[in-house]
Amino acid sequence: MSDTDRRKPRRQSSSSSDFSIIVDDLQGVLDGIPDRPSKGLMTFEELQAKFGAKPKKDRFFGLKKMSVRYKAIGEKLQAVKDTLTSATLGDIDDQGGRQNFEQLLNARLDEVDDACARYQKKHKGSKSRAVQDLRDDAQRFRDEIPRALDKLLGGEEARLPDDLKVDSALAAQRAGIKPAQMRGVSGKHCEFAKFNDETSDGPPVHLAKGNVNSVQLVSHGGVDRVFKKEQQTDTSRALAPQFMGIDVKNNPRYGNRNVAGGVLGKMLGATVMPDSKFAISNGEVGLLMDKAPGKTLQKLIEPGDIDDIALSPKALASLQKQLMDMEACDLLTGQTDRHFGNYMIDVSGDSVTVTAIDNDFSFPDPDSDAVNMNPQYAEIPPKFYGMNSIRSLPALLSREIAGRILAIDFNRDLAPEYEGLLTEPEIRGARARFQVMQNHVRQLDQNGYIVDNWETWTAPPPDDGMTATAFLRRDGAENKSLFGRDFDRL
DSSP: OOHHHHSOOOOOOOOGGGGSSBOOOHHHHHHHSTTOOSSOOOOHHHHHHHHTSOOOOOBTTTTBOOSHHHHHHHHHHHHHHHHTSBOBHHHHHHTTHHHHHHHHHHHHHHHHHHHHHHHHHHOOHHHHHHHHHHHHHHHHHHHHHHHHHHHHTOOGGGOOOTTSBHHHHHHHHHHTOOGGGGTTOOGGGBOTTTSSTTTSSSSOEEEEEOSSOEEEEEEETTEEEEEEEOOSSOOSOOHHHHHTTOOTTTOOOHHHHHHHHHHHHHHHTOTTSOOEEEEEETTEEEEEEEOOOSEEHHHHHTTTHHHHOOOOHHHHHHHHHHHHHHHHHHHHHTOOOOOTTSEEEEEETTEEEEEEOOOOSOSOOTTOHHHHHOGGGTTSTTTOOOBTTBOSOOSOEEHHHHHHHHHOOIIIIIHHHHBTTBOHHHHHHHHHHHHHHHHHHHHHHHHTOEESOTTTOBOOTTSTTOBHHHHHHHHHHTTOOHHHHHOTTO
């Protein structure tokens, strides 16, 4: 059979500029196609495994090109993946419609098939058969994608959110996720194609139950992560979210709040704030985070372990820096729940890792009647809503995070990242807090309270000569620092 006979007739190509934000991850799309064969489309890595070798590198500083036809297959597969990266259901509607999308996808698949045909003209045997497997899979994908899109782009009532990427939408469809389960979930932060029941290493394992939610351990590719089901209603009767103006009955959006905290932490270079995303586990939508090392301070204190930790000077300095980073992040997010059971500590020699967990109660609504009626939050304009007993701005900050805070333009850098995660009032409140923090950082720097080295820093007058430990411990007596509050025995 000729190469032409093997393929479906070419469809009209479409410029990539007509579809500038298109779908993600080819393998993820195939995994989500209903009733598809169990074998997915061969990736370039799988083709390399069949070949038994990767393409040879170019020689003589690129003057002699090696494995041109082999590399071309990988390049065209990557082009398919790039074509399938980042488009949402709404993009398909807005940028030329479904027909335009299918035309562009078919054009990319034609290019893969052409690259395979050119390779087969020069190579026979096992390598040619491996390439043939790829061509067969590409044809099957071409045949199946229209049926998958039929189901995906159905009636409005059954349709998943428009900001959901197509690969995630397909995975959600296959998992039986209903639109109601997506209420309050930011579609652009869903990674369903990568993290779902089919890609997990096994069933979830129950870890613990908090005041609001239960926590499960899930594993993908040997990596353990923590999963919390997204709650559509908070029935815990916790007071903190009600004081913050969170709609606990109808749409608390706790997952979005955690993701937004991770966005801030990443922008500040603060490793204490975990990166978060939405995933599917056991047929539920929820928040997925890397499993934090160590134990909560609460668990360290109960058996007396904290007394047995002989922190080296470097470890103590690292602990103090990270706790102050966490204070800054908590104040910027309006976190109200940083008690000693809501952050993890891991100590290994000079190395210390502090991780903020359970960041649900953050980003309050400054327009809420409940917020404005709560007198304990009136002391710190504009409504910082201190972390339990810590209601003041940071007494010390590291040079690194202070520089990041000053370098960020909220409207340019943070506000666009918060869109889809937070409401307009919540973003407005975050902006006000950020402006106050920037002014505070400038004052700290002017007065000598920005720390370059936590081991050697000493306070300027009138606190002349105090170490970071003594300074933070003194402030802790007045509930002005986490270190002083929680580590007064070190």
